[in-house]
Amino acid sequence: MQRLTRQRNAVFSAFSDAGRVLTAPEILAHAREIVPEISLSTVYRQVSALLADGEIAKVELPGEPARYEVACKPDEAHGHSHHDGEEADHHHHYFHCSGCGQVFLLHACPGPMDDLAPQGFQVQSHEVTLHGLCASCVGAGGKAGGHKAH
Amino acid sequence: MQRLTRQRNAVFSAFSDAGRVLTAPEILAHAREIVPEISLSTVYRQVSALLADGEIAKVELPGEPARYEVACKPDEAHGHSHHDGEEADHHHHYFHCSGCGQVFLLHACPGPMDDLAPQGFQVQSHEVTLHGLCASCVGAGGKAGGHKAH
């Protein structure tokens, strides 16, 4: 179904290059280092395909454009070709640095928070976003809040 | 500075009418019940003014258009604007119902989560969003997903 175009490869390898959570324009920039003529439309189309394939996951933070990260597919390469519809656990939380604007994956979860909801409400999932300064920005002078690296 | 226009009044009373967290188009709909000729631009402009005045607060949830809620201003009118740092800011979390799409304010907070961040990161704030079914939608048969309350 999916053809192995240079563009598809470029989009996917953009994640390996950066190894972090990327916006569509950031993916475009990385992909253009490999295929300079690639367009933003193709990035979005390949991102959609990769999302459908479960290769990457969408990361939406409040007030931010969508980002994408490589999905953690525990044992997809182990010969288990039978892929059950939903990958059970894309349950991640994120840290948004107000210094450089980057988003980092957190490897911890505060656990279920069903008790925060009012009586009679049925909690199905939760999202946590942390804001602050990443290690680099703390080192670079702490109070540099707000200015974006460009 | 601010003139008491019918539109400003209509926008502000939209919140009293609904008493919940509203998107701009929802504010427009409520305001039009009072001032039918009001435009979406004016809603956005009045919302900006009300935000600047601290009358309302912006509520941004992942993957959702911005919403607005009346700000809790503890005792701003009493002349005592200085507080002990207890709840100077409106630190709220929200519940997003996947049934009716409404957003509800939560009155609890899981507390600081600085330990979720990697070493060297400086956590300044956190946001929590719960997803699930509100009491009405649970009562209405749970899987009523998608239909909006008019």
Next chain:
DNA sequence: GTGGATGCAAACTCTTTGCACCTTG
């Protein structure tokens, strides 16, 4: 009467889509 507020339309950001052309298998 004057200046801030309004309504309309255009602009802007982010994302999706229609269409003619090109590439992969």
Next chain:
DNA sequence: CAAGGTGCAAAGAGTTTGCATCCAC
């Protein structure tokens, strides 16, 4: 060669802004 992907441009949602008009003060 044909199915499918690509680039460009245009369309959409959500939000902001320029401008002539209007109305609260």
